[in-house]
Amino acid sequence: MVRGKVELKRIENSSSRQVTISKRRNGLLKKAEELSVLCDADVALIIFSEKGKLYQFASSNMQKIIQKYREYVKIDDDCNPETEVYTQQLKHQDAARIQQEID
Incomplete structure (x- = not known):
């Protein structure tokens, strides 16, 4: 089964937007950690949510x-x-x- 392309535009429904940012944020943080471990790279990731909440990852x-x-x-x-x-x-x-x- 092949997924269709996701149209990149703002999600208008606030609860759907919150679920999406939570899932994608966690995936992005996981990928940043994997990149730093697998490739021995210095990685820093900073994310500010719509409400100004800070999420960050740093390999060092x-x-x-x-x-x-x-x-x-x-x-x-x-x-x-x-x-x-x-x-x-x-x-x-x-x-x-x-x-x-x-x-």
């Missing part, structure tokens, strides 16, 4: 993984000249807008 120290991510992204951003040019353009646009407001 969450803070260390987040710091590693920040350092990686910073290095990656520094190596990308297009990002630097775009950031500078935004700064100049903001400065020009602020100057117009002051004038």
